[in-house]
Amino acid sequence: MWEKVQQTVNYLKEKNSYTPSFGLILGSGLGNFPDDIDVEFTIPYKDIPNFPQTTVAGHHGNLIFGKIGNKSVVAMQGRFHYYEGYSMQEVTFPVRVMKFLGVEHLIVSNASGGVNPFYRVGDIVLIYDHINFMPQHPLRGANDERFGPRFVNMSEPYSHEMINKAKEIAVELQIDVKDGIYLGLQGPTFETHAEYRMVKILGADCVGMSTVPEVIVAKHMGMECFGVSVITDISDEKSVATVSHKEVLEAAAKAEPKVRMLIKELIARY
Template sequence: MWEKVQETVSYITEKTGFTPRYGVILGSGLGSFTEDIEIEHTLPYSEIPNFPTSTVEGHKGALIFGKIGGNNVVAMQGRFHYYEGYSMTEVTFPVRVMKFLGVEKLIVSNASGGVNPFYKVGDIVYIYDHINLMPEHPLRGKNDERFGPRFVNMGEPYSRKMIAKAKEIAVNMGVDVKDGIYLGLQGPTFETLSEYRMVKVLGADCVGMSTVPEVIVARHMNMEVFGISVITDIGSEDAIEEISHDEVLLAAQSAEPKVRGIIKELIIKY
């Protein structure tokens, strides 16, 4: 994998001559964040060597390079999921590439289902921890020390300093945000009521089908991570019949202006 990552990094560097310090992974319904970037280069995934291509509606499929408040940023407009049939190596490959392009801080966003009784649809959650119930681990196999250590300390998967700064930003913006633990499942089915109850019993506040593998790999390479989630459905008997991908996209898009504002200010001020 080392050779593939370096080949991809070389291609992107030759095409853009750009060194990003912040990386952003945009989840379902949050792709319009790129409107906040002073775009300098756009590379479709289909043109990038060794890159997968996203197959999910709401994930457009391009790397966007540019500036936010004078800070160099690369944004993934669309991510890859294990349920699409990709290996965990492929799902997390862009994070490896971001690191060797120069990214030090990674911001990940997603849409998730809420099981915390104090959550409602449209709530914004700062992820402070996660539970990994994916059926495959992105670090399984022989470890390459050039990426990171064999055994990764996951005591602080999401940066406490970034969360603290993001909370200040939310207060200044007048935006109500929640804290939460995110549980990662394979998908692509939405959870049954029994599975939602399981998520709650295990101590999580929300559940989704992404993010966890990317965060693990980012921490493997000592990147600082901030995670933000939009609650797009509630795992209860009253609400579960309404869940569809279209509903998820609509709920994420309704919260998008606030999420965009938080991420933009975090990049500028942290």
């Protein structure tokens, strides 16, 4: 793993001279965020050594370098999922690459199903904690101390400081945001009624198929994380019966302008 990460990092450094401080994983809700970046360099995943290829509709598959205000950023336009058939090491490989490119702050976005009765479709949730229900842990196996410690402190997976700053910005911009605990499941099936009830009983507010592995690996390497989720379906009988990937993308698209504005300002001001 170490050699592959360094090979990829060296390749990207040869292609451009950017040293990004912010990394973004643009899942559902931020797919068009590159429009807000002063783009300096774009490279398709297929051209990057050791990078997996995204297979999910709505995930474009580009690594984008540029600036937001005076902050240098690198953005993944599309992420990888365990359900696509990749190992957890492959899913989280780009996060390790980001760290060695210079990234100290990781921002992740996703779409999720809401079980909190106060949530509505289109709500923007600032993730302050998560529950890992993925079938494999991204740190399973021999630990390489060059990446991070064997046992990782996960008492603050999502930065309280970044969350508080985002809330200040949300009030200023009149963007309604919620707090929430995110539970990660493997997918790719949407949850059954019973599974939604389980998620609620376990103490989560929303559920999805990503984010948790990336954040664990980011914390393993000492990165500060911020997560935002767009609620694209609700765990009532009507919503569960009709939910589809098309509906998820449509709901995320409606919330996207507000999410983009919030993230853009957070990066510029943090």
